[in-house]
Amino acid sequence: MTLRVDAHQHFWRYAPRDYPWMGDGMDMLRRDWLPADLAPLLAAAGLDACIAVQARADEAENTFLLDLAQRHDAVAAVIGWVDLFAASAEERLAHWRAHPRFAGVRHLLQDDPDVAATLADPRFARGVGAVQRQGLVYEILVRGPAQLAAVPAFCRRHDRHWLVLDHLGKPAIGGDGEADWRRHLHALAAQPHVLCKVSGLVTEMAGPALDADALRRHLDTALEAFGAERLMFGSDWPVCLLRADYAAVTALVDDWASRLSGTERAQLWGGTALRCYDIRG
Numbered sequence: 576m577t578l579r580v581d582a583h584q585h586f587w588r589y590a591p592r593d594y595p596w597m598g599d600g601m602d603m604l605r606r607d608w609l610p611a612d613l614a615p616l617l618a619a620a621g622l623d624a625c626i627a628v629q630a631r632a633d634e635a636e637n638t639f640l641l642d643l644a645q646r647h648d649a650v651a652a653v654i655g656w657v658d659l660f661a662a663s664a665e666e667r668l669a670h671w672r673a674h675p676r677f678a679g680v681r682h683l684l685q686d687d688p689d690v691a692a693t694l695a696d697p698r699f700a701r702g703v704g705a706v707q708r709q710g711l712v713y714e715i716l717v718r719g720p721a722q723l724a725a726v727p728a729f730c731r732r733h734d735r736h737w738l739v740l741d742h743l744g745k746p747a748i749g750g751d752g753e754a755d756w757r758r759h760l761h762a763l764a765a766q767p768h769v770l771c772k773v774s775g776l777v778t779e780m781a782g783p784a785l786d787a788d789a790l791r792r793h794l795d796t797a798l799e800a801f802g803a804e805r806l807m808f809g810s811d812w813p814v815c816l817l818r819a820d821y822a823a824v825t826a827l828v829d830d831w832a833s834r835l836s837g838t839e840r841a842q843l844w845g846g847t848a849l850r851c852y853d854i855r856g
Contacts, residue, residue, distance in 0.1 A: 577841050577844075577845045577846050577849065578623045578624050578651075578845045578849060578854070579621060579622045579623050579624075579844045579845045580622065580623065580624045580625065580626065580651065580807070580808075580844070580845040580848040580849065580854070581617065581620075581622050581624070581625040581626070581808065581809060581810050581812070582625075582626045582772055582774065582807040582808060582809040582847075582848040582851075582852075583626060583628055583741065583742075583772050583774040583775065583809025583810065583811055584613065584625050584626070584627065584628065584809065584810050584811065584812040584813075585608065585627065585628055585629075585630045585811075585812070585813065585814065586608055586609055586610065586613075586627055586639075586640065586643055587607065587608055587630055587631075587639075588607045588609075588639070589604075589605050589606050589607055589608075591605070593631050593633070594630065594631060596686075600817070601817065603813075603816055603817070604813060604814065604816070604817070608812075608813045609643070610643055610646075610647040610649065610650060612813075613625065613649075613812065614647075614649065616812065616821040616822070617649060619821075619822065620821065620822065620825045622825075622844075623649070623845075624648075624649050624650070624651040624845075624854070625649055625650060625651065626651060626652045626653070626654060626678070626809070626848060626852060627640045627643065627644065627650050627652070627653050627654070628653075628654040628681070628714070628741075629653075629654060629655050629656045629680075629681065631656070632656050632658075632682075632683060633656065634655070634656060634657065634667070634671075636655060636656055637653070637655035637656065637657075637671055637677070640653040640655060641653055641655075641671075641674050641676060641677060644676040645676075650676070651676065651852070651854045652676050652677075652678035652679075652852040652854055653674075653676050653677050653678060654678060654679045654680060654681055654712070654714055655671060655677060655679075655680055656680055656681070656682075657671065657680050657702075658702075659680070659682055659698075659699055659701075659702025659703060659705075659706070660696070660698045660699055660702060661702070664701070664702040664705050665702075665705040665708075665709075668680070668705050668706060668709050668711065669709060672709050672710075672711060677711075678711065678712055678852040678853070678854075679706070679711045679712030679713060679714060679739075679852070680706060680711060680712075680713060680714070681713065681714035681715070681716055681741070682699075682716075683716055684715065684716050684717050684722065685716050685717050685718040685722060685745065690717055690722040690725055691724075691725035694725050694726070694728075694729040695725075695729075700732065700733075703733050704733065704735075706736070707733055707735040707736040708735065710736060710853075711736070712736065712737045712738070712739055712851060712852060713733070713736075713737075713738050713739070714738075714739045714740075714741050715729075715730075715738060715739065715740050715741060715744075716741045716742070716745075717740075717744055717745065718744075718745040719744070719745055719746065719747060719752060719756070720744070720746070720752045720755035720756040720758075720759055721752075721755075722744075723744040723756065723759040723760070723763070724755075724759050726740070726744070726759070726763055727759065727762040727763045727765075727766070730763060730766050730768070730769050731766060734766065734768050735768075736768070737768055737769075737770055737851050738768060738769045738770070739769075739770045739771070739772060739851065740763060740769065740770070740771045740772065741772050741774060741775065741809075742772060742774050742775030742776065742779065742809075742811065743760070743771060743772070743773065743774075743775075743776065743779075743793060743797055744756065744759070744760060744763075745775065745779050746779060746793060747779060747781045748776060748779050748780045748781060748786065748789050748790060748793055749780055749781040749782050749786045749789040750781030753793075757796050760796060760797065760800050761799075761800045763800075764800035764801045764805070767805075769801075769805070770801070770805045770806070770807065770847060770851055771797055771800075771801050771805060771806055771807075772806075772807055772808075772809045773794060773797060773806050773807065773808050773809065773828060773843065774807075774808070774809025774810065774811045775809065775811035775814065775815070776790055776793070776794075776811075776824075776827075777790075777811075777815050777818040777819045777823075777824055777827070778811065778814060778815060778817055778818050780818065785818065785819060785823070785827070787827060787830075790827060790831070791831050794828070794831050798835075803835055803838075803839035803840070803842045803843050803847075804839075804842045804846075804847060805847060806842070806843050806847060807842075807843065807845075807847040807848045807851070808825075808828055808843055808844055810824050810825065811824075812824070828843075832844075
């Protein structure tokens, strides 16, 4: 039986200086969140494993997450951080790649003042090239259609290994820009080496309430663009708790996925992640 995987969640030991992005209204995130907190939620949702994704731009995060993976079998892989602009990027990637659960990296593109400039920067291109040469996954974190617009061309330049779009590119679900988001998402999905995480969606809903219809419409677009074999579920826990608990997040996606075939659901809930991150079930 295929392992069922939450392909996107976070752990941290909270220190204010390390997580400046936790701004107003995020008080509930300002505490330690560790595998012991997630384990009962995974079990209740019928999930077997998770992918721990970096939440700060520091290689110390890699050490922390890999230590958790070493001690907790459910942490099947780690997406860490390396300075991809640095001349030493290839060496640093090789250092972390030696750990069997280090599966990839991401750069917090959404926080850059000019995403298109970052993606076109030859230093960054050299770093992403090193990621792909070493068989690691690069995860793309952008916010909204304006930032997503530059991503398809970037992905065409880097096609040696999997690239993963986090959180459907963070569309404003129920807000503006849906047509532009759809167009850019389809352009991205035309490239078979690009996968997409069905993750982080409840915190992107524009209104005060969870709009299940708007969510389903965005999931339909992702399915139409990528097909179930290139989608993977992720909770974005504990960040999702700003809008919904773990059970509600999984239930929203599970309800939508009920229209899929058994094979398609198996891909969404684990098969795609196992293939992408080379996890042996």
